[in-house]
Structure formats: structure tokens, C-alpha cells
Amino acid sequence: MSTVLRFQPALGDWITHNLDAGAPSAGLVDAMVGQGMSARAAQAIVDAFVAARQQGTAPPLDQVALPDDEPARPIVPRARLAPGHRIAAADRVVTVQARGHDPVWAALGPVLDADECRALIDMARPRLRPSTLVDPASGRDVVSRQRSSWGMFFRPGENALVARLDRRLSALMNLPLENGEGLQLLHYPAGAGSEPHHDYLAPTNAANRASVARSGQRVSTLVTYLNDVPAGGQTVFPQLGLAFSPVQGHACYFEYGDGRGGVDPRCLHASTPVEEGEKWVVTKWMRERRFVSAGEAADG
Ligand SMILES: O=C(O)CCC(=O)C(=O)O
Numbered sequence: 001m002s003t004v005l006r007f008q009p010a011l012g013d014w015i016t017h018n019l020d021a022g023a024p025s026a027g028l029v030d031a032m033v034g035q036g037m038s039a040r041a042a043q044a045i046v047d048a049f050v051a052a053r054q055q056g057t058a059p060p061l062d063q064v065a066l067p068d069d070e071p072a073r074p075i076v077p078r079a080r081l082a083p084g085h086r087i088a089a090a091d092r093v094v095t096v097q098a099r100g101h102d103p104v105w106a107a108l109g110p111v112l113d114a115d116e117c118r119a120l121i122d123m124a125r126p127r128l129r130p131s132t133l134v135d136p137a138s139g140r141d142v143v144s145r146q147r148s149s150w151g152m153f154f155r156p157g158e159n160a161l162v163a164r165l166d167r168r169l170s171a172l173m174n175l176p177l178e179n180g181e182g183l184q185l186l187h188y189p190a191g192a193g194s195e196p197h198h199d200y201l202a203p204t205n206a207a208n209r210a211s212v213a214r215s216g217q218r219v220s221t222l223v224t225y226l227n228d229v230p231a232g233g234q235t236v237f238p239q240l241g242l243a244f245s246p247v248q249g250h251a252c253y254f255e256y257g258d259g260r261g262g263v264d265p266r267c268l269h270a271s272t273p274v275e276e277g278e279k280w281v282v283t284k285w286m287r288e289r290r291f292v293s294a295g296e297a298a299d300g
Pocket residue numbers: 184186194199223233234235269270271281283
């Protein structure tokens with residue numbers, strides 16, 4: 001049994017507009033509840049719009065079916081990543097090739113096209129520096145002995161391509177655009193890799209503690225491969241028995257933060273050494289709240 005739940009077409013336009021802009025569905029439900037709608041009705045309407053996007057069908061015009069007997073689905077599902085085989089991510093539909101639930105991970109089909117991959121590499125090349133790590137004791141940046149790669153950061157939205165990708169990846173990762181750190185680009189020459197590490201910030205030094213105080217903990221990561229690596233260069237998760245192959249435009253996604261400062265150490269990962277060719281990746285890290293860089297905080 002289900003009852004028909006009617007809504008104003010203008011509400012549908014508002015939902016479509018916000019989903020296009022990369023707003024997370026949970027935020028839309030919250031806003032509708034804030035306007036006085038029941039959580040169950042708001043969730044059912046937003047779910048119908050999200051499902052239509054994933055299935056490539058037209059969204060409902062002014063009504064959805066509200067099941068009578070079943071309890072409403074939880075407002076915030078455990079995985080941030082949307083369900084289904086195909087995820088609408090702003091200007092692109094991304095295919096889920098494989099996924100796991102505990103912890104949440106996914107192998108995602110083309111996230112970037114070949115032109116976007118090449119453009120990112122070209123923009124990054126003159127700005128690459130030896131990768132640094134925050135020294136756990138001093139909190140200072142030190143050239144890594146662990147990670148024999150080269151890296152650079154784009155500022156959030158620093159040009160049209162980066163802004164478009166920031167929006168796409170925020171929609172895909174289902175968190176607000178402002179929670180995203182600037183894209184990090186890494187280049188691994190032949191023989192380079194990275195040692196097992198966690199992406200969340202350990203509170204072992206003042207810089208990490210200050211960063212977490214400003215923006216909350218990191219909660220999820222998307223590593224997108226910018227080129228095909230003929231051999232080696234996989235992203236491996238030793239505790240999960242997982243290895244992602246670097247294929248141009250495809251991505252490795254994983255979640256480890258509960259949104260309240262808690263983190264899941266099982267998401268330990270590494271890059272195996274590049275055996276043939278070279279490896280280029282771009283990484284998006286998401287925070288619990290709006291990302292405020294140390295520089296922005298210092299500028300007041
Ligand atoms: O290069 C990879 O495969 C992993 C990159 C990574 O772990 C990171 O950027 O934190």
C-alpha cells in the first residue's frame with residue numbers, strides 16, 4: 001500500500017537546481033524539514049528525484065508514492081556515496097563498477113575524460129615539488145622519505161576546469177563543495193610509490209590539530225587516475241585485500257570518517273611502485289565542515 005504525496009512543481013525545480021549544483025541530498029531533506037515538511041515526506045520526494053537521475057528517467061512533476069506501512073528510510077544513509085549503479089555527479093554520470101559497505105569503498109567508472117586528465121597534468125607540471133609530509137613531531141613540512149612522488153595543490157576553483165571538477169567531485173562524494181580541500185595532483189616516476197598511510201589527520205602535531213579544529217576531520221577520499229600505468233602503481237588496501245588498477249579517468253573512492261571526528265583505521269592504503277611507465281593521480285579529500293586552509297585562517 002502507498003499513498004500519493006503531492007508537492008508544488010516549484011519544489012521540484014528547486015530540488016533539481018540544487019542537485020545540479022552538487023548539493024548533497026541529505027541537506028535538501030534538512031532544508032525541507034526546516035520549512036515544516038515531515039522528514040518522511042521530504043525524504044521520499046528527494047529520493048524520487050535522486051532515483052530518477054540515477055536511472056536516467058524524468059523526475060516526478062508534482063507527486064510521489066509514499067509507502068504506508070514501511071518505516072521511512074534513515075535520513076542520512078550510512079554510506080555517503082549514493083546507491084545504485086550509476087551516480088549523477090553534476091555534469092557527468094559516473095558508473096559504479098564495484099563497491100563495498102564496511103568500510104565503504106567503490107571503484108568508479110570514468111570520472112574525468114581524457115582531455116580533462118591531460119589538461120590537469122599540463123597545468124600541474126610546472127608547479128610540481130617533491131612530495132612533503134608533515135613531520136609528526138615538529139609539525140613542519142619535510143621532504144618525504146616515504147613517498148618518492150612529486151606533488152602540487154590546486155586552489156579550490158582556481159580556474160574554470162578546476163571549478164567544474166570541484167563541483168563534479170563534491171556531487172559524487174555527496175558532500176558540500178565547500179567541504180573539499182583543493183585538488184592534490186601527484187606524479188610518480190618509474191620506481192616511485194608510497195608507503196601505507198591514512199588520509200585522516202593524526203593529532204600528533206599542532207598543524208594537524210589546528211587544521212582539524214578549523215575544518216573538522218577528513219572523511220572521504222577520491223583518487224582519480226590521470227593516465228594508464230602499464231605495470232605497477234596500484235592503490236592497495238592491505239587490511240581490506242583490495243587493489244585498484246590505475247586506468248585513465250577511473251577512480252578509487254573510500255570513506256573513513258563518521259562525521260563526528262571518528263575515523264576507521266582499516267582504510268590504510270599505499271601506492272605500489274610504478275614498474276613500467278609513470279603514474280599521475282588527482283586526489284580530492286573531503287572534510288566534516290567547510291575547508292579553511294591555514295593561509296585563509298592567517299588572513300583572518
Ligand atoms: O596514488 C595513489 O594510488 C594513492 C594516492 C593517495 O594515497 C593520496 O593521495 O593520499
